[in-house]
Each structure stands twice: as structure tokens, then as C-alpha cells.
Amino acid sequence: MSTTTTETPAADAGVQLTDGFHVLVDALRLNGVQTIYGVVGIPVTDLARIAQASGIRYIGFRREDSAGNAAAAAGFLTKRPGICLTVSAPGFLNGLPSLAAATVNCFPMIQIAGSSQRPLVDLQRGEYEELDQLAAARPFAKAAYRIDRAEDIGRGVARAIRAAVSGRPGGVYLDIPGQVLGETIDVAAAAKTLWRVTDPAPQQVPAPEAVDRALGLLAGAERPLIVLGKGAAYAQSDEQVRAFVEATGIPFLPMSMAKGLLPDDHPQSAAAARSLALSRADVVLLVGARLNWLLGQGEAPEWSPSATFIQADIDATELDSNQPIAAPLVGDIGSVMAALTDRAKPGQITAPAGWRAELDARKDHNAAAMRARLAEDPSPMRFFNALRAVRDVLAGRPDVYLVNEGANSLDITRDVIGMQVPRHRLDSGTWGVMGIGMGYAIAAAVEAGGPVVAIEGDSAFGFSGMEIETICRYKLPVTVVILNNGGIYRGDGVNAASADPAPTVLDPSAHHERLIEAFGGTGYHVTTPGQLTQALGTAVASGQPALIDCVLDPSAGAESGHIGNLNPQPLANPAPIPAPSR
Numbered sequence: 001m002s003t004t005t006t007e008t009p010a011a012d013a014g015v016q017l018t019d020g021f022h023v024l025v026d027a028l029r030l031n032g033v034q035t036i037y038g039v040v041g042i043p044v045t046d047l048a049r050i051a052q053a054s055g056i057r058y059i060g061f062r063r064e065d066s067a068g069n070a071a072a073a074a075g076f077l078t079k080r081p082g083i084c085l086t087v088s089a090p091g092f093l094n095g096l097p098s099l100a101a102a103t104v105n106c107f108p109m110i111q112i113a114g115s116s117q118r119p120l121v122d123l124q125r126g127e128y129e130e131l132d133q134l135a136a137a138r139p140f141a142k143a144a145y146r147i148d149r150a151e152d153i154g155r156g157v158a159r160a161i162r163a164a165v166s167g168r169p170g171g172v173y174l175d176i177p178g179q180v181l182g183e184t185i186d187v188a189a190a191a192k193t194l195w196r197v198t199d200p201a202p203q204q205v206p207a208p209e210a211v212d213r214a215l216g217l218l219a220g221a222e223r224p225l226i227v228l229g230k231g232a233a234y235a236q237s238d239e240q241v242r243a244f245v246e247a248t249g250i251p252f253l254p255m256s257m258a259k260g261l262l263p264d265d266h267p268q269s270a271a272a273a274r275s276l277a278l279s280r281a282d283v284v285l286l287v288g289a290r291l292n293w294l295l296g297q298g299e300a301p302e303w304s305p306s307a308t309f310i311q312a313d314i315d316a317t318e319l320d321s322n323q324p325i326a327a328p329l330v331g332d333i334g335s336v337m338a339a340l341t342d343r344a345k346p347g348q349i350t351a352p353a354g355w356r357a358e359l360d361a362r363k364d365h366n367a368a369a370m371r372a373r374l375a376e377d378p379s380p381m382r383f384f385n386a387l388r389a390v391r392d393v394l395a396g397r398p399d400v401y402l403v404n405e406g407a408n409s410l411d412i413t414r415d416v417i418g419m420q421v422p423r424h425r426l427d428s429g430t431w432g433v434m435g436i437g438m439g440y441a442i443a444a445a446v447e448a449g450g451p452v453v454a455i456e457g458d459s460a461f462g463f464s465g466m467e468i469e470t471i472c473r474y475k476l477p478v479t480v481v482i483l484n485n486g487g488i489y490r491g492d493g494v495n496a497a498s499a500d501p502a503p504t505v506l507d508p509s510a511h512h513e514r515l516i517e518a519f520g521g522t523g524y525h526v527t528t529p530g531q532l533t534q535a536l537g538t539a540v541a542s543g544q545p546a547l548i549d550c551v552l553d554p555s556a557g558a559e560s561g562h563i564g565n566l567n568p569q570p571l572a573n574p575a576p577i578p579a580p581s582r
């Protein structure tokens, strides 16, 4: 263990001092941290400098939520906690939404925030950036800790890493007051306080009886279905998942970030027959997927009321959260899937041919409808002909990391663009967050080297748009495609009451490509699928920052995309509310 030393003239002869900054950087390095995503200021500026000098890569953002989103995506891609660094109160608060979303998405990350002097903050004496950050973070994080002494830095880092990745992964908040960063400590004593976390996310093997119970249900199924979620993608157990799916022949349905875990053109994929698969399945194996709103809580009419559920998940408390789980498989996905394959007797489980044929027929029917939609060529462009152009370019580039947010831009891209490789699709996730785009794209480029294509609604892009400067500053291989229909959901909303634009309207004549030109990237403004194909091909091949503003018809798009049914409905003719009598 090496702890960087600072010689201070005042130090006693023979005593070598270091400080909290250096101990923290050493603790992170010792635990394999290679990158910090953040925004600097009091009291963490020197922390970033010292980290950078130590060989850790520091990626400086324009706003903390994007830095936090990058850390979360790094966590999803690498199975190691991504690190986000923020300043005290306002910077801390800007980062907090990304910590909350990471926790909801089950992505491991650690937000490290500097904070102000405890004695002043605690008595609310009006300290600089005064806020009880630990208390504020707690409801939004999987765990939250504060380090109050330099000698506890190693322990705090170890605890944060363990909490972030063990069991169900999530966001951890680590508070470090400026005084602790500046605290001096004897270098030999400091070295003894640091350790590397052993086996931070231990394997969790399901009991044989639990495995046999699940196999028994699948063996008796007439219409079995496997649902793969982003927990399965995260688990990096691709071979174990594939082996069981292919050995049994059971149709599978990938949730959006599990697309590519098995290729989308796999013959067992039921993605193109999703609603039939859900409504007809009689025994369902959930693999790292929650039965939450994205799966209609497991209820009719989306699901058959008599469906039986088997759930593989690392978090036992997830089970029975919505439906009775007839066969719990608590463990990590790799161990669970391997156990299922190992304990299945030869020929015990085969997906009935009639069920496969039923799904295949629906897939063929839906694929023909999709082909017809993609073949239409309206001008101005609409979502399908624009995305056909994108699909044609990406078909030859399975290595591209696809980032995706928006409403229609999200839903239609998910359906049109197939994925071939695991963990190459990053999107708005469980909360449907707008603003993840540039942070996720930056993380994919930094962690995996790219290339990255971010397909963005024009509204969605605006939430993190300033980070294109970050993309240009670090010269990252990111191409942003803005599906610009001039609004939230669409750009043709009308306000009959005043000259103000309607609530959903943005500027349909916006030239987003000029934004990236301001920072030295390449901008394209395209109005036809041919131009889009050309621009995207050139941009991806260049490996340089690029932004394509893709002009769509402002009338293209449905309110809230595919989830318009979640909007409460105002009465068409509500009675006027009488004026209050007092």
C-alpha cells in the first residue's frame, strides 16, 4: 500500500504527514477505481487534481446530474460502482436525482460529496453551502455514510463499495467534510487504515429444492415464457442465460436494457409478439426483471389471470411484491441459471411446439406490419422512416452502444433498432428519466471506448444538452441523433388562450447541430432518410463528436408515446367551478 506523502516543514522530525485528500485517493485506487465523474469547487477541487495526478481519470461535467448518470451507467456496464464527485449543498443536490435513479435502476454508484463544517452546519449558523447532506441523501440512496475522521476514510470507502455492489446494487452516498479532506495524518498510520474489499458481491447460490421446484413448474407448462430484465444483463452471466434458454427452447422476452443479452434476431425471441406472449403465458420465469409497471404488475389484462410466476432475483424482498411467486429463486443470475441447467433432467423441459408456432405466427404478422410501416416514406420525415435510416447504418455496427431517451423517440427506437450484443443499450430506465442521455453516452465512451450513438427526443436532449461540450472537450466517439419533432411528444400543440406556445411545444425550427459546432464538433442538419444514413455513417466512422439534427414532421408522435394510458383524463365538458363565496 502506498500513501502519497506531503513534507510539511512544521512536521516533527521523522513524522511524515499526508492528508485526507491523498488518503481518499489512495483508498479509491486501492479498490480499483479508474475514473471519477464530477464537477469541482469548494472543497473538492484539489481532490480531483490529486486523483488525476495519481492516474485516476477525472471527467469534468457541466452539471452534476450528468456526472452522476455517467457514474451510474459505468456501474451498470462494469459491475463496479461508478464514482461521482460533487461539491457541497447545491452541487450535492444536483447530483442527488442521479443517485436516486441509480438506486431505482439497481445500478451501483457512489456519490462522494464534500460538505461544510459540521459544528456550523449542525447549529445552522449560516455556514457556506450549509446543508445536512447526509440526512438529505438517506431517503434517495441504498445507503448513506459520513466520514468524520481521516482515519476512517479507508473504512468509509470500503463500506460504500460493499454497499453499492452487494445484494441488489444501488446508489451510495458518501459525505466527506472539507475539514476531513484537509486533516493531516501520519502516513504510516494512514496506510494501516486502508484495505481492498474482498469479493465485494459474493456469489449467491439458490438451494437445490428451490431450483427443482422451479424446474417442476416449467416442465408442466404448456406456454412457458422467460422474461429477461436489466438485472440479468447487469449480472454478466450471458453464457449461463443463453445455455438455459437454448437448452429448453422456451421463448424469451427481453426488457429494454436486456435487449442484446441474446440477439434480437434469435429464433426464440418473442419480442415481436410481446402482448400475445404476456397474455397467453401460463408459467413465467422472471430473470432479473421486476414485475413492476413496465410489466403491468403481472395483472390482467396484460397477463393471464392464471399465470404462475417463478422469479430469479438477488433480492428476496422483491418477491411477492406484486403477484404470488410460486417458485422463488433467490441468488445471483449466473448461479441461478447454471443451477437450472445443471439440475434439469434430460428432456425434462421442452417448450411445446404449438406454443412456439403460435408465437412465430404472430411474430411474422407483426414483422410484416413493421416492414410496411418502415417502407412508408413520408416527407417531412416521421419516426419510422428516420429510424429505418438509423437501423440501416447500425445493422452493420453491432459494436455501437445505443443510448436512448424521449417518449416516441424511446418507444419507437426500442422497437425498430435490434441489439445483437449484451449491455449495449442504455435508456431512461425504470423511472423513465429524461436527461440521462449525455451522461450515459459519456460513460459508454469512457468505460468501453465507444462508439456511441445517442438517439434523443428533442425535449429529452435538452435536459443534458450542455454536456456536448464535455463530449467535445474529451473528444469522445459520440454521435447524438436528435429526432426533432419540435416538442414534448410532438410539436404541433395549440394554445388557443394566448400568444404563448402550448405546453408541449418547443421550437420546431431549432438547429441543434449549431450547438455542437460551438464546441468544435461536427453538426449535421438532415431532412431526408438518405441524408440521415449518410450523416450517421460518416459520423460513426469518424470516431469524433457529432450531432445530427434530424427534422421530423411536428405532427409526428403520440402523447406520452406508448404509455399515454397512464395520463389521467380531464372531463371533456367539465362544469364551471362557481366562484368562492368568500
Ligand code: ADP
Pocket: 104, 105, 106, 168, 169, 228, 229, 230, 231, 232, 234, 235, 255, 256, 257, 258, 287, 288, 289, 290, 291, 292, 294, 312, 313, 314, 315, 318, 331, 332, 333, 334, 430
Ligand atoms: P427491467 O426494468 O429490465 O425489467 P428491473 O430493473 O425491474 O429490470 O429488475 C432488475 C432486477 O434484477 C432487480 O430486482 C434486482 O434486484 C435484480 N438483480 C440485479 N442484479 C442482480 C444479480 N446479479 N443477480 C440477480 N438479480 C439481480
Ligand code: TZD
Pocket: 405, 406, 407, 408, 409, 410, 431, 432, 433, 434, 435, 456, 457, 458, 459, 460, 461, 483, 485, 487, 488, 489, 490, 557, 561
Ligand atoms: N422530466 C423528467 C426528468 N423525466 C420525464 N420523464 C419527464 C420530465 C416527462 N417527460 C416524459 O416522460 S417524455 C418527455 C418528458 C418531458 C419528453 C418527450 O419529448 P421528446 O420525445 O422530444 O424527448 P418525443 O419523441 O417527441 O416523444
Ligand code: MG
Pocket: 457, 458, 459, 483, 484, 485, 486, 487, 488, 489, 490
Ligand atoms: Mg420531441
